[in-house]
Amino acid sequence: MNRAVSGITGKRKRPADALLYLVIGLFTAAVFAMTVYFAVYIFVKGCAGITFALLTTAPNPIIRTIGILPAIINTAYIILLTLAFAVPVGVGGAVYINEYAKSGKLIRVIEFTTETLSGIPSIIFGVFGYVFFCVFLNLKVSLIAGALTLTIMVLPTIIRTAQEALKAVPLSYREGAAGLGASKWYMIRTILLPNASSGIITAVILSVGRIVGESAALLLVAGGSAMYLPKGSFFEQIKNSGSTLAVELYRYAYSRGENEVGFAIAALLLIIVIGLNLSVKLIGKRLKGGAK
Amino acid sequence: MENSIVRAGRSKAPVETVMNVIFLICGLAAVVSVVLISLYMVFSGAPAIAKIGPLKFLAGQIWNPEASEFGILPLILASVTATGLAVAVAVPAALCVAVFLTHVAGRRTAAALLFIIELLAGIPSVVYGLMGAILIVPLVFKAQTALGLPMSGSLLAAAIVLVIMILPTIISVSAAAINAVPEQYNDVSLALGSSKMQSIVHAIIPAAKSGIASGVVLGVGRAIGETMAVMMVAGNAPIMPELLKPARLLTVGISMEWAYSSGLHREALYGVGLVLFAFIMIINVLLSSVLKKGGAKR
Numbered sequence: 024m025n026r027a028v029s030g031i032t033g034k035r036k037r038p039a040d041a042l043l044y045l046v047i048g049l050f051t052a053a054v055f056a057m058t059v060y061f062a063v064y065i066f067v068k069g070c071a072g073i074t075f076a077l078l079t080t081a082p083n084p085i086i087r088t089i090g091i092l093p094a095i096i097n098t099a100y101i102i103l104l105t106l107a108f109a110v111p112v113g114v115g116g117a118v119y120i121n122e123y124a125k126s127g128k129l130i131r132v133i134e135f136t137t138e139t140l141s142g143i144p145s146i147i148f149g150v151f152g153y154v155f156f157c158v159f160l161n162l163k164v165s166l167i168a169g170a171l172t173l174t175i176m177v178l179p180t181i182i183r184t185a186q187e188a189l190k191a192v193p194l195s196y197r198e199g200a201a202g203l204g205a206s207k208w209y210m211i212r213t214i215l216l217p218n219a220s221s222g223i224i225t226a227v228i229l230s231v232g233r234i235v236g237e238s239a240a241l242l243l244v245a246g247g248s249a250m251y252l253p254k255g256s257f258f259e260q261i262k263n264s265g266s267t268l269a270v271e272l273y274r275y276a277y278s279r280g281e282n283e284v285g286f287a288i289a290a291l292l293l294i295i296v297i298g299l300n301l302s303v304k305l306i307g308k309r310l311k312g313g314a315k
Numbered sequence: 316m317e318n319s320i321v322r323a324g325r326s327k328a329p330v331e332t333v334m335n336v337i338f339l340i341c342g343l344a345a346v347v348s349v350v351l352i353s354l355y356m357v358f359s360g361a362p363a364i365a366k367i368g369p370l371k372f373l374a375g376q377i378w379n380p381e382a383s384e385f386g387i388l389p390l391i392l393a394s395v396t397a398t399g400l401a402v403a404v405a406v407p408a409a410l411c412v413a414v415f416l417t418h419v420a421g422r423r424t425a426a427a428l429l430f431i432i433e434l435l436a437g438i439p440s441v442v443y444g445l446m447g448a449i450l451i452v453p454l455v456f457k458a459q460t461a462l463g464l465p466m467s468g469s470l471l472a473a474a475i476v477l478v479i480m481i482l483p484t485i486i487s488v489s490a491a492a493i494n495a496v497p498e499q500y501n502d503v504s505l506a507l508g509s510s511k512m513q514s515i516v517h518a519i520i521p522a523a524k525s526g527i528a529s530g531v532v533l534g535v536g537r538a539i540g541e542t543m544a545v546m547m548v549a550g551n552a553p554i555m556p557e558l559l560k561p562a563r564l565l566t567v568g569i570s571m572e573w574a575y576s577s578g579l580h581r582e583a584l585y586g587v588g589l590v591l592f593a594f595i596m597i598i599n600v601l602l603s604s605v606l607k608k609g610g611a612k613r
Contacts, residue, residue, distance in 0.1 A: 040512040050411035115341025136349040144540020146566045150588040151352045175348045208334040236439030239542035272441045289442045296437045
């Protein structure tokens, strides 16, 4: 029992409390100081390396110049392809869970597998993608194989985010549509999806973040270098192998010791990630404002 | 009686059925993916393990593809050690930050800090790898020269990078768990005369236990599956793990030699993939049982 309590309203300072506050404050300060230090370090080292020539040329081994335009194009292609596959399937899956599925068991199975998918590390997706898409479906090591692999990787994000958005659409909207004689698909198309659109956009943004940052899986299924600008059309190009920005960062910094290029790409990736995070925040804020 | 409503319903019926089926297929995409991944991991990984011999593969201490020696015990131990170390350091730190976010910081500060945490979670792993190689590996060099060891990437550097990488996961999950503890727990504890800190330590954190545990398990999963960042700092020699010596983790075991492997060597890499996959599945089952337990209590 506390011996030193001076009365019911008397506040006794416990030294243990002060110590804990100190520890908590120190850890928090350390974590955030480190994060800020990292970000500043990358920007300071990287931004100097982001030159116009780097962004707009292909690497030329003969005159020893480095350019990341091919990697930028590959990244854009993979983002487009992955979203083209993953958004319809993911949103469709969310619609199924939320609007169609009647058996609780099936919903639980879908939700459990979605959870499982999001816990599988990217290197496993890489091995699977290689064996299934590159070898079994004979797509070779290519951008399209990379995009298909990434489709499975971002599926959980899209399903979960879209599901949240669908859940937020009031039940009365559905009842109103049904009462006016709308069929289910008509109701989904004209009422549900438009009302869930900002949630779906959030899902897209989160997926883009994941795709841009992905490296381990793409290294196995989409190839490890980006030397040439695309010659053919989009659909010819996606059959070729090619690396994205993140994979190029690895290649330059780790395999070739070109740290300046590595930092330039890192700064670029960081700018993209911050931009994406900010836009998710903005959309969230707008949603909350709209709800009031 | 045929009226326009019945007719309209009938004419729309095929579209409705088709859409129903399409949505069902989309809904099953995740299930199909998990089944396919599991099957392919087993069918591509198991033959090599059978050929090499499960015991020789899992407990063999030498990995030397040229001599057809495929023992992955060093890889397994390196993964387990690095993950264990990273989690041991990250969990207390993350808990402190989570408590700070939920009970010490004001609402605005907490929102700003949470944004930084989300940013930390969104940074690509290659960027962590680069930072580790430039900032952390040289720090370990100092310890290595002091002890007369050759300077190289090391298990310690990998563990430090992993700490930073799993912090955001554990912080955001435990902060959410702490936030979900009903207000009354805190009120009752305060009314009984405990200080704010006492009620955090003795009432709130115990109540958020299962949520925090799931954050830890997620962190373990993230650490054991991390590839690129670790590859860029760990030195990658397949030797039995020692803190200040280079180490090759399971994930790195796959990606390192992927490009130039073929035949039994490639199959052995599939085998490594299967072992890693088994680890992840165990973690997943653990996670869902933790969550279930937490759910049952409430």
